[in-house]
Amino acid sequence: MAGSPVAAVVSPLGQSVQEMSMNGNEPPPQYFLKENSIHPMDSFLPSDPIPIIDISLLSSSSSLSSRGGEEEELQKLKSALTSWGCFQAVGHGISSSFLDKVREVGKQFFALPVEEKQKYSRATDGIEGYGNEPILSENQVLDWSYRLLLRLQPVDQRKLQLWPENPNEFREVLDEYGANVKIIMDVLFKAMAMSLNLEENSFSSQFGERAVMQRRFNFYLSCPRPDLVLGFKPHSDGSGITVLLQNKEVEGLQVFKDDKWFRVPIIPHALVVNLGDQMQIMSNGIFKSAIHRVVSNSERMRISVAMFNEPEPDKESDQWMP
Numbered sequence: 001m002a003g004s005p006v007a008a009v010v011s012p013l014g015q016s017v018q019e020m021s022m023n024g025n026e027p028p029p030q031y032f033l034k035e036n037s038i039h040p041m042d043s044f045l046p047s048d049p050i051p052i053i054d055i056s057l058l059s060s061s062s063s064l065s066s067r068g069g070e071e072e073e074l075q076k077l078k079s080a081l082t083s084w085g086c087f088q089a090v091g092h093g094i095s096s097s098f099l100d101k102v103r104e105v106g107k108q109f110f111a112l113p114v115e116e117k118q119k120y121s122r123a124t125d126g127i128e129g130y131g132n133e134p135i136l137s138e139n140q141v142l143d144w145s146y147r148l149l150l151r152l153q154p155v156d157q158r159k160l161q162l163w164p165e166n167p168n169e170f171r172e173v174l175d176e177y178g179a180n181v182k183i184i185m186d187v188l189f190k191a192m193a194m195s196l197n198l199e200e201n202s203f204s205s206q207f208g209e210r211a212v213m214q215r216r217f218n219f220y221l222s223c224p225r226p227d228l229v230l231g232f233k234p235h236s237d238g239s240g241i242t243v244l245l246q247n248k249e250v251e252g253l254q255v256f257k258d259d260k261w262f263r264v265p266i267i268p269h270a271l272v273v274n275l276g277d278q279m280q281i282m283s284n285g286i287f288k289s290a291i292h293r294v295v296s297n298s299e300r301m302r303i304s305v306a307m308f309n310e311p312e313p314d315k316e317s318d319q320w321m322p
């Protein structure tokens with residue numbers, strides 16, 4: 001994504017998304033998909049499903065020579081990342097009850113009165129905090145959603161004034177979740193390198209001592225026109241990888257492949273892993289970053305939590321040369 005925000009719009013068109021959603025108001029045209037876009041309802045369940053990878057099999061492979069049964073899982077990982085750019089991760093070691101807790105604190109935060117949430121609002125020129133998407137151009141098609149983006153690492157760069165204190169477990173739960181996801185990311189970076197027959201730290205070493213980790217809560221409200229309005233427009237993540245906790249009941253995420261949009265089915269205890277642009281570059285384009293979008297839903301709200309990791313901003317990456 002290029003450019004800097006031209007305006008922070010809480011209520012660009014008189015009413016906020018939250019008000020329009022609650023009142024069942026027709027969204028204004030600024031939210032309508034461009035005419036040449038693929039219709040939100042034009043999506044498929046892939047006949048060859050989005051791969052499911054067991055992380056516990058990958059983490060046992062600590063060196064190239066000790067590979068055994070995990071070889072198959074490494075090949076599955078490579079194939080997932082070269083074709084889809086994403087997969088569903090199981091065997092990740094985080095309990096289902098803790099994943100529910102992460103979803104729950106997000107839900108509780110969003111249920112707070114608007115004035116309370118606005119205490120954590122994103123500044124006009126910032127990216128962290130609570131609000132709608134940053135507006136980068138006048139013609140931007142708007143997303144029917146709110147976000148809360150927070151930087152977790154490096155720890156000394158945390159803007160704690162933007163971290164909700166209500167519900168009171170929010171910070172603690174998200175800290176613990178961040179630590180758990182970091183472990184998964186470390187395992188994945190090693191496995192990705194090994195799947196390409198590279199030294200296991202080839203990718204992780206390029207992120208630097210002060211690698212960045214951010215998390216984003218996405219809050220998608222019910223929308224009376226899911227046929228015209230998206231919750232999150234098509235994009236690829238700028239991250240190395242993204243670990244995404246989906247809603248347990250409300251589907252919405254779709255991935256673009258072979259000129260079609262495919263639905264990402266809900267597997268309640270799984271985490272969706274999307275390859276981001278940074279890893280596409282570092283793998284010389286062998287791994288593909290996933291282009292994805294989120295459709296809206298006319299009846300139900302959906303919440304997701306994405307964790308992104310990025311190289312330390314000033315670190316130069318050595319692209320791997322085959």
Ligand SMILES: O=C(O)CCC(=O)C(=O)O
Pocket residue numbers: 216218232237244246252253292294303304306
């Ligand atoms: O809500 C989702 O399922 C996807 C969110 C997403 O793509 C993002 O936060 O970058």
Ligand SMILES: [Fe+2]
Pocket residue numbers: 235236237292
């Ligand atoms: Fe994304």
